[in-house]
Amino acid sequence: MIRAYLFALDPTEAQADAMASHCGATRVAYNWCLAQVKANWSQRAAEQTYGLTGDQLTPWMASSAYSLRKAWNAAKDEVAPWWKQNSKEAYASGCANLAAALANRTAGRAKMPRFKSKRTARMSCKFTTGRFGLVRDRRHVQLPVIGVVRTGESTRKLARKIEAGTARIRSATLSYQRGRWHVSFSVDLPDAAPEERTGGGVVGVDLGIAHLATLSTGEQVPNQRRLDAELSNLRRAERACARRRGPDRRTGAAPSNRWKKARARADRIHTRVANLRRNDTHQFTSRLVREFDTIVIEDLHVAGMLRNRRLARHIAGVSWGQIRRQLTYKTERAGVRLVVADRWFASSKTCSECGxxxxxxxxNERVFACLACGIVLDRDENAARNLAALAVDTGELRRELPDGSDVRRACSHAPQSHRHGKSPHRTQRHHRKVVAR
Ligand SMILES: [Zn+2]
Structure with a gap:
């Protein structure tokens, strides 16, 4: 099993310069190799128009990572006399990226690769050999040529595995994202074969907006509304950007320094909101997996709900898609059962007491009051209880319909398999009618 461990870095100014230099080196090697390949191809095309064929033509330029690197190494003294400033891995990384891009094109998966722009291309550089890894103090990482760089947080989770000999770092990828340098270690871990946890607690999770989630235990997990908290700051920062001279694609005018500063301030707020949000969902999903052995969630149609303009900002803000994704892989790793209820399962409209x-x-009706049995319950808690009940009677998932066919109400995520029920649309609609009756 291969997993990535991402750490934000706090480099010194000199280190940040060296990092930018390495990423630039990757780009230069990529662009140079691409230019060679393109020149080779157009040379052959021109020769063909003169009637040359077969052996008379200039031979194809080999486009494997190995061949490109060889071509680069032969030319680097002339093309980039400064090449010794950076680790050779930076250039190799550019060659490998281009080789992969060309292979994708040959296989019909992608278009012809384009030159990477100094201003817009994502800065990234991969190290596969050389000295890189964690430093013993658990607050620094080692990178080739760049040296020992401080990390934004402790590296102990990965460090413990490496010290115990259960993990091995295969490569390190340096990148600049959301205004900060990061390193991502690709780590070899033993295959997880968790024992299935059974018999323990079942929880139904009703995701919402007012509360991030309501559990069938009656607990309501608050929605921290991270964006709302920063909205006035964000609007001020965006306004400052709007008043300053930004880049103009039409005239090619470069942005002013004041605009860049204002933009950086606004981006920092966006990053902060995204980080807080991610932390909230991770804390929540990890806790569920720790405390329960079976988790039942709804199969929400997030993309469809985002089309509702009045709700879009709030729904995007609670990251249901993320919660679903995190629960899927965390339950799989922990041997916890994840049950996903059918999209049309009427969890809100059914009484959790008498059915x-x-x-x-x-x-707008926030309370569920059953006319049949008289129970009065919070609407979301009622829905969560219905979801939890689904897991208990997974034995009778299939329900007899009047016409003799049966319909899946829910399906179980057996650990280590990603299959989950997608019944044909017609059946889903039919089922909705039945439940609503
Ligand atoms: Zn009832």
């Missing part, structure tokens, strides 16, 4: 379904339940 009577209501025909209608407007969104």
């Amino acid at each position: 009577t379904a209501k025909a209608k339940l407007p969104l």
Whole structure:
């Protein structure tokens, strides 16, 4: 099993310069190799127009990572006399990236690669050999040529595995994202074969906006509304950008230094909101996996709901898609069962006590009051309890319909398999009618 461990870095100014230099070196090697390949191809095309064929033509330029690197090494003294400033891995990384891009094109997966722009291309550089890894103090990483760089947080989670001999770092990728340098270690771990945890608690999770989630235990997990908290700061920062002279694609005018500063300030807020949000969902999903052995969630149609303009910002803000994704891999790793209820399972409209379904339940009705058995319950808690009940009777997942066919109400994520129920659309609609009745 290969996993990535990402650490934000706090380099010194000199180190940051060296990092930018390495990423630039990767780009230069990539662009130079691409230019060679293109020149080779157009040379052959021109020769063909003169009627040359077969052996008379200039031979194809080999485009494997190895061949490109060889061509680069032969030319680097002339093309980039400064090449010794950077680790040779930086150039090799550019050659390998181009080789992969060309292979993708040959296989029909991608278009012809384009030259990488100094201003817009993502800065990144991969190290596969040389001295890189964690430093014993758990607050620094070692990178070739760049040296020992301080990390934004402790590296102990990975360090413990490496010290115990259960993990091995294969490569390190340096990148600049969201205004900060990061290193991502690709790590070889033993295949996870968790024992399935059974018998323990079952929890139904109703995801919402007012609360991030309501659990069938009655607990409500608050929605921290990270964007709302920063919205006034963000609007001020965006306004400052709007008042300053930004880049103009039409005239090619470069942005002013004041605009760049304002832009950086606004980007920092965006990054902060994204980081806080990510932390919230990770804390939440990890806790669920730690405390319960079976987790039942709804199969929410997030993309469809995002089309509702009044809700879009709030729905995007609670990152349901992320929660689903994290639960999928975390349950798999921990041997916890994840049950995903059918998209049309009427979790809100059904009474969790007696099973009577209501025909209608407007969104503004926050309390579920059953007319049949008289129970009065928070709307979301009722839904969460219905979801939890699904896991208990997975034995009778298939329900008899009047016409003799049966419909899947939910399906279980057996650990280590990604299959989950996608019944044909027609059946789903049919099922919705049945439940609503
Ligand atoms: Zn009832």
